Amino acid sequence: MNTVPHWGIFITEPMILGSDVMIVLTSVAIVFALTKFKKWGWLWREWLTTVDHKKIGIMYMIAALLMLFRGGVDAELMRTQLALPNLSFLDAEHYDEIFTTHGTIMILFMAMPFVFALFNIVVPLQIGARDVAFPYLNAISFWLFFFGAFLMNISFVIGGSPDAGWTSYPPLSELGFSNGPGQNYYLLALQISGIGSIATGINFLVTILKMRAPGMTLWRMPLFTWSVLATSILILFAFPALTIALALLLLDRTLGTHFFTMLHGGNPMMFINLFWIWGHPEVYIVILPAFGVFSEVISTFSRKATFGYGSMVFALVAISIVGFLTWVHHFFTMGAGADVNTFFAIATMVIAIPTGVKVFNWLFTMYRGRIRMTLPMMWAVAFIPCFAIGGATGVMLAVAPADYQYHNSYFLIAHFHQVLIGGTVFGMIAGMYYWWPKMFGFLLDERLGKWAFWFFNIGFYVCFLPQYALGLMGMTRRIYTYPAGLGWTVPNFISTIGAYLMGIGFLFIVWQVIYSVKYGERDVTGDPWDGRTLEWSLPSPAPHYNFATIPTIEGRDAWWMAKQGQLDKNAFLPKKSDIKPIHMPKNSGRPFILSICFFIIGIGLVFGVVPFDVIGGLGVAFCMFRRSFEYDTDYYIPVDEVIHTESALGRLQG
Amino acid sequence: MTTLAHNNVEHHHGAGDHVHVDYPERPIEYQTQDGALKILGFWVFLATDLILFACLFATFIVLRTHTDGGPTGKELFDVPIFTAETLILLTSSFTGGLATFEMHRGHRNRVIGWLIITALLGLSFVGLEVNEFVHMAMEGATMQRSAFLSAFFTLVGTHGCHVSLGILWMTGIIIQLFQRGITPITARKVYIVNMYWHFLDVVWVFLFTIVYLMGVM
Numbered sequence: 001m002n003t004v005p006h007w008g009i010f011i012t013e014p015m016i017l018g019s020d021v022m023i024v025l026t027s028v029a030i031v032f033a034l035t036k037f038k039k040w041g042w043l044w045r046e047w048l049t050t051v052d053h054k055k056i057g058i059m060y061m062i063a064a065l066l067m068l069f070r071g072g073v074d075a076e077l078m079r080t081q082l083a084l085p086n087l088s089f090l091d092a093e094h095y096d097e098i099f100t101t102h103g104t105i106m107i108l109f110m111a112m113p114f115v116f117a118l119f120n121i122v123v124p125l126q127i128g129a130r131d132v133a134f135p136y137l138n139a140i141s142f143w144l145f146f147f148g149a150f151l152m153n154i155s156f157v158i159g160g161s162p163d164a165g166w167t168s169y170p171p172l173s174e175l176g177f178s179n180g181p182g183q184n185y186y187l188l189a190l191q192i193s194g195i196g197s198i199a200t201g202i203n204f205l206v207t208i209l210k211m212r213a214p215g216m217t218l219w220r221m222p223l224f225t226w227s228v229l230a231t232s233i234l235i236l237f238a239f240p241a242l243t244i245a246l247a248l249l250l251l252d253r254t255l256g257t258h259f260f261t262m263l264h265g266g267n268p269m270m271f272i273n274l275f276w277i278w279g280h281p282e283v284y285i286v287i288l289p290a291f292g293v294f295s296e297v298i299s300t301f302s303r304k305a306t307f308g309y310g311s312m313v314f315a316l317v318a319i320s321i322v323g324f325l326t327w328v329h330h331f332f333t334m335g336a337g338a339d340v341n342t343f344f345a346i347a348t349m350v351i352a353i354p355t356g357v358k359v360f361n362w363l364f365t366m367y368r369g370r371i372r373m374t375l376p377m378m379w380a381v382a383f384i385p386c387f388a389i390g391g392a393t394g395v396m397l398a399v400a401p402a403d404y405q406y407h408n409s410y411f412l413i414a415h416f417h418q419v420l421i422g423g424t425v426f427g428m429i430a431g432m433y434y435w436w437p438k439m440f441g442f443l444l445d446e447r448l449g450k451w452a453f454w455f456f457n458i459g460f461y462v463c464f465l466p467q468y469a470l471g472l473m474g475m476t477r478r479i480y481t482y483p484a485g486l487g488w489t490v491p492n493f494i495s496t497i498g499a500y501l502m503g504i505g506f507l508f509i510v511w512q513v514i515y516s517v518k519y520g521e522r523d524v525t526g527d528p529w530d531g532r533t534l535e536w537s538l539p540s541p542a543p544h545y546n547f548a549t550i551p552t553i554e555g556r557d558a559w560w561m562a563k564q565g566q567l568d569k570n571a572f573l574p575k576k577s578d579i580k581p582i583h584m585p586k587n588s589g590r591p592f593i594l595s596i597c598f599f600i601i602g603i604g605l606v607f608g609v610v611p612f613d614v615i616g617g618l619g620v621a622f623c624m625f626r627r628s629f630e631y632d633t634d635y636y637i638p639v640d641e642v643i644h645t646e647s648a649l650g651r652l653q654g
Numbered sequence: 655m656t657t658l659a660h661n662n663v664e665h666h667h668g669a670g671d672h673v674h675v676d677y678p679e680r681p682i683e684y685q686t687q688d689g690a691l692k693i694l695g696f697w698v699f700l701a702t703d704l705i706l707f708a709c710l711f712a713t714f715i716v717l718r719t720h721t722d723g724g725p726t727g728k729e730l731f732d733v734p735i736f737t738a739e740t741l742i743l744l745t746s747s748f749t750g751g752l753a754t755f756e757m758h759r760g761h762r763n764r765v766i767g768w769l770i771i772t773a774l775l776g777l778s779f780v781g782l783e784v785n786e787f788v789h790m791a792m793e794g795a796t797m798q799r800s801a802f803l804s805a806f807f808t809l810v811g812t813h814g815c816h817v818s819l820g821i822l823w824m825t826g827i828i829i830q831l832f833q834r835g836i837t838p839i840t841a842r843k844v845y846i847v848n849m850y851w852h853f854l855d856v857v858w859v860f861l862f863t864i865v866y867l868m869g870v871m
Contacts, residue, residue, distance in 0.1 A: 133691045202698045210691055236702050244709035248808065257797050257804035258722075259713065265720030265801030270713055277709075583674075628826045631839065 015094065019157050049587040051135035052544055056142050057120030058439055061432065063146060064114035067105050068425075070153065072506055074102035079463075079499035082492050085484040095480035096163035097182070101156065103166025108190060109149040111286040111420070112197060114428040116145070118289055119204055119228050121435055125535035126222050128213025128553065130546045133206040134199075135585040136633070141196035141203065143595035148193025151602050155185035159607070162186035165478065167275060168249070170260035170268040175253045181606045187250045188602040194239055194246070195598075201235030204228055213534070215553035222533045222557075223299075223312055227292025230316040231285050234323065238281035245274035254605065269334060276327035284323040287419070288316060290427020291358060294380045297430050298362050300531050301377040302369025305557060308361040315354035315361075322351050332403045341400040348398035355391055359384060374529070375449040379430035382457050386422030390415060393468065408478075411471025414464045421460060429509070437523035441540045445520055448512035456505030463498025466491035532560035537572040539649050545582045545637055548574035548646045574646050575653045581636040588633075594623040673837050681758065682841040689842035696846050700853050703816075707857050710812060711864060714805040718869075722800035727869025730795055732786070736866045739782050740858065743817075746775035747855040750848045757844050762835050765844060766828055772851065773824045776817050783814045806865065813861060816854050823847055 034040050047055060077098055081090040090098065120138070124131055132138050155161045159181040164173040173183050208229045212221070221229075248259040249271060258266040299306045306312060328336060328344035362384060371377070393415040397406055406412055437443050470491050475482065482488055521528075526539040537559045538546065551572050555561045562569040597619030604612025646652045676687045684690045718727070753768035787807065790796075797807040827843045834840050 134695060198702055202695050202702070205698055206691055206695045210694060236698060237705055240702050240705035241709050244706060244713070248713065251797075251804070251808065255797065257808070258801040259717070259804050259808075261801075263722075264799070265717065265722040266804075267716060267720070267801065270716055274709060274713070625826060628823075628843075629830065631834075 016157055023157060044589070045587070048592050049139075049589045051131070051139045051585050051587055051591075053120045053124050053132050053135065053138060054439065054542065054544070056138055057117045057122075059142060060113045060117035060120060060145070061439075063149065064110050064117055064428070067110040067113065067149060068506070071102050071106040071110050072503060074098045074105070076499055076503050078102065079496040081480060082482075083496035084493065085482050085486075085489055087481060090480060092480045093163065096165075096478070097156070097161035099478055100162045100165055100168075100186070101152070104152065104162070104186060104190070105149075106420075107166065107282065107286070108193060109145075109152060111424050111428070112193075113145055113149075114424075114432075115231070115286055115289045116141070116197075116200055118224075118293065118428070118431045118435065119200065119231075121439055122431075122535060123204060123207060123225055123228050124211075125438070125538060125542060125546060126225050126533050127208065127211060127216060128534055128547060128550050129207060129211040130582065131585065132203050133211060134203050136588055136591065136627075137199050138203055139588065139591035140594060141200045143591050144196030144199075144598060145193045147595045147599040147602070148189045148191075148196070151185060151192065151599060151606075152189035155182060155189075159185070167272075167279070169275075170249060170252070170271050171262050173249060174261055176261075184250070184253065184606040187246050187253070188605055191243065191246050191250070192595075192598050192602055194242055197235055198239045198243075201232045201239070205232040205236065208232070213547075213550050213553050216558075219310075220553055220556045220558070223295035223306060223309070223316075224289070224292035224533075226313050227288045227295070227316055230320040231288045234281045234285045234288070234320050237324065238278045238285065241274050242278035242282075245271055245278065248274075250605070254608070269331075272331055272334070273327070276330045277324075280327040280330065281320075281323045283416075283420070284319055286424045287427075288319065290383075290424050290431075291316065293376075293427045293431035293434065294362060294383060295365075296533065297376045297380045297434050298365050299557075300434075300529050301372045301374055301380075302366045303372075303530070304365055304369040305532075306361065307364035307367075308357070309556065311357050312361055315357045318354040319351060322347055322354075326351065329398055329400075329403070332400045333407050345398050345400040349395055352391060352395055359388060374433075375444065375446060375453065376430040376434040376529075378450070378453050379426045379433070382453070383422055383426040383430070386418060386426065386460070390418030390422050394419065406471060408476055409471035410467040410475045410477060413477050414467035414471060417464050417467075421464075434529070435535075437528045437540050438526075438535055438538075439541060442516060442520040442522050443528055445512050445516045448508055448515060452505045452508035452512060454505075455508060456502050459498045459501025459503075459505055461498070462501060463495050466495045466498075470495070527559075530563075532557040534559055534572075537562075539651070543645050543649070545584060545642070548582075548642050548651070549578045549580075570653060573651050573653050574642075576643060577654060579639050579642050579646075581639055582642060583634060583636055585634050586632070590623050590627060594620060597623060673839055675838060682836065682838055683757075683845040684842075685838040686842070689838055692842060693846060693849075696849055700849065703853065704857075707809075707812070707860075710805075710809045711860065714809045714865065717801040717805040720801035722802075724800040724803065725790075725793070725795045726802070727806070727865070728871075730790055730793075731866050731870050733870060735782060735786055736862065739779055739786075740862050742775050742779045742782070743855055743858050746772045746779065747852050749775065750851045754845060754848050757836055757841055760836060762831060765836065766831050769824055769828050769831075769844070773821050773828070776821045776824075776851075780814055780818055780821070783810070787811070810861060810865065813854065813857055816850075816857075820847065820851055820854060823850070 034043060047059065050056065077090060078095065081087055081095060120132070123129075162168065162173075162178075162182040162185055164178050164183060164186075168183065168186055171177055173186075208221075208225060248257070251257045252259050252261060252266075258264040260266050260268045260271045262268070295306050295312060325347040326344055328334075328340060329348045332341050332344070362380075366381075373381075393411070397403055397412060397415055433444055433449065470488055473487060473491075475486075475488050475492075482492075523540040527536040528540070529536070534551070534553070535542075537551070551558075554567055554571075558567060559572065561567045562572060597616045599616070600612050600619065601616030604610065604614075604616060643652065673686065675685045677685050677690070680690075683693065749768050750772045753765050753772060756764040756768060795803055797804045824847050827840070827847055830840050830843065836844075
């Protein structure tokens with residue numbers, strides 16, 4: 001095997017040298033700050049070893065925002081290079097690396113952790129649970145994601161990034177065409193974080209099925225929790241296919257097998273099938289939770305129950321089933337034959353039906369509602385036209401014969417950015433604004449948020465609408481430059497301006513967060529939006545055991561019903577006589593250490609250093625055996641402590 | 655983690671561990687809420703593992719004729735060997751079931767005995783498989799030879815790795831049974847490792863049919 005890194009690249013490339021310097025300076029600053037303010041112990045006790053779903057959710061969200069920045073910088077670099085014809089801002093090799101890391105990071109290391117952040121922050125509070133079903137496993141999921149993302153991100157400065165596209169198709173991604181460690185980084189980073197994703201799917205499926213408060217039947221469950229349930233099922237059935245696709249490609253590259261090679265009977269199309277058997281459900285994995293957010297936000301800020309609750313649930317389930325029958329539409333041009341293409345074309349179009357049902361239900365929820373245009377609501381409202389256009393162009397792409405024209409053109413690029421940004425990113429930002437006070441106890445500043453909203457939204461259309469035209473004019477994806485005189489210059493230049501506007505929008509969000517930490521309105525009620533679901537019955541932020549006593553749920557949107565006087569509001573407050581010792585999981589440093597061991601295995605496989613694999617493997621085995629023999633895993637919070645906390649919050653009854 | 659249960663009952667089992675029991679009326683492995691959650695979680699995990707194997711089977715079926723002029727299954731597979739492997743693994747599933755049976759009757763030593771027999775049968779299965787692999791490699795049928803052999807070794811080897819992990823895991827649980835006896839926690843562990851073991855048996859039935867029987871046909 002031949003994975004000699006281009007060590008020379010370390011110092012000769014100005015961009016990489018710049019990144020090196022930035023990384024070293026940032027690391028030194030963090031170490032200095034932690035040491036100066038004596039925060040190492042705090043970091044370890046409160047964050048690195050935590051099994052609390054709320055803290056894990058916050059860590060996921062911070063990581064997602066950082067990765068949004070990283071992926072966004074990649075995007076701005078690409079748009080800068082494409083702003084005008086014949087630019088040499090980036091060379092072909094760098095451009096390839098950057099579009100690969102942009103796609104990989106945005107999907108796997110931005111959208112996924114953002115989705116998991118909301119899973120963690122919201123679901124236990126919404127169903128009346130004190131944590132997820134497997135808190136220790138939840139910590140493992142997070143740290144595996146974290147070290148997977150870390151592995152992906154260091155590739156740029158150590159040895160070179162992957163450059164075969166985020167889909168990593170063989171034979172280009174095979175050893176013969178992608179020498180060096182870049183492609184290995186991709187495979188290992190996705191594999192390590194993917195294990196964590198499967199574990200998260202198991203965790204939330206069991207949590208939602210088994211840990212709901214008494215009285216909360218499935219038909220009384222909030223729609224966000226329903227979307228998480230549907231998403232968990234998608235994760236469980238989709239991710240193993242990715243695991244296998246990545247593993248077999250890694251075997252090809254490291255052990256010289258012939259799964260996807262051109263020689264000795266290998267079949268590259270097999271990878272593409274396996275990849276998209278995961279990859280198509282994956283886009284629903286990141287969109288369904290956003291749908292859940294919109295259902296919560298639109299209902300709350302229209303002061304109405306969601307229109308057509310049952311059909312909303314039906315639509316989520318239908319999308320998660322039919323979503324598994326559409327993967328071939330990513331490669332209609334493979335030539336699978338008219339019959340196969342027809343099946344997958346129709347299945348793809350069928351998805352538009354449940355999606356359309358959801359869009360109409362959101363509109364009817366707003367209809368005659370008392371609408372409040374708060375920040376989360378603005379993003380939800382902006383989502384609807386954006387996603388409708390993205391969906392319509394999706395149906396255009398689903399027409400198999402026409403797809404031969406659009407395939408791999410900028411038309412496709414515009415389409416999937418419109419659904420992924422207009423759907424997932426808008427949804428995650430809406431969710432972040434909506435649940436921010438529940439996480440941190442203060443609201444994010446409206447004025448700065450509006451600046452962010454308008455910059456990002458206007459920027460979005462300026463950036464991506466010209467790309468539809470570019471696609472129809474023949475511009476294909478993944479080209480690093482183009483000649484003048486094709487008519488592509490003006491749309492490309494406009495698109496780049498849009499990308500910069502979106503970047504300014506993101507900077508406003510950063511400014512908004514920093515500003516609001518100090519000046520943001522404090523949430524003293526725990527219910528700043530006049531919400532409908534259970535999490536708003538708790539103080540902000542919620543105590544670490546969430547519910548001192550578990551309320552009995554007697555209707556859909558029970559907290560809203562209680563506020564309307566239809567149910568007893570006192571049922572949501574703890575009575576002194578009802579408080580019992582609370583059973584909680586103990587913190588553990590092992591998920592963090594276990595994930596470091598996986599990271600060491602990853603480095604070993606990336607560079608073909610067998611001792612690293614052995615050390616990492618033994619570390620993983622040791623951690624798992626220690627866990628198996630560990631019986632002292634939980635503790636009880638004494639009644640006095642619960643009473644003390646609850647009375648300090650002014651919630652204690654009787 | 656545990657949320658609802660407050661009517662905890664102190665149980666005294668085996669070596670005297672204090673285990674909080676939430677549902678005394680249920681079978682022992684389901685008596686703690688944590689145990690019930692973990693068993694359901696493991697069922698879900700097995701579903702994902704099944705999909706993992708399904709993808710490997712799909713890859714094998716696509717590539718099984720891609721022998722690149724090299725050896726075919728018909729030339730390589732040894733009927734007595736893979737029949738013996740099958741019988742050994744099926745028997746080990748039965749002895750694993752007997753361990754669970756004795757666990758419900760509260761006989762710690764018999765549980766340990768049956769688990770040791772199960773693990774030994776698993777070990778002899780792995781031994782036969784390693785022997786088969788080495789033989790094939792000696793004849794030049796390595797996983798680098800053709801796409802068919804890449805798929806064969808990966809599919810069968812993944813199953814073999816699962817069985818090997820199961821043996822290590824079972825050994826850990828046998829030690830815990832020695833230390834702690836049958837408690838709702840160790841019972842849950844015995845139950846789950848047996849679920850895993852039976853699952854591997856089911857996968858093997860498909861391997862036996864699709865890889866070996868259809869290979870020698």
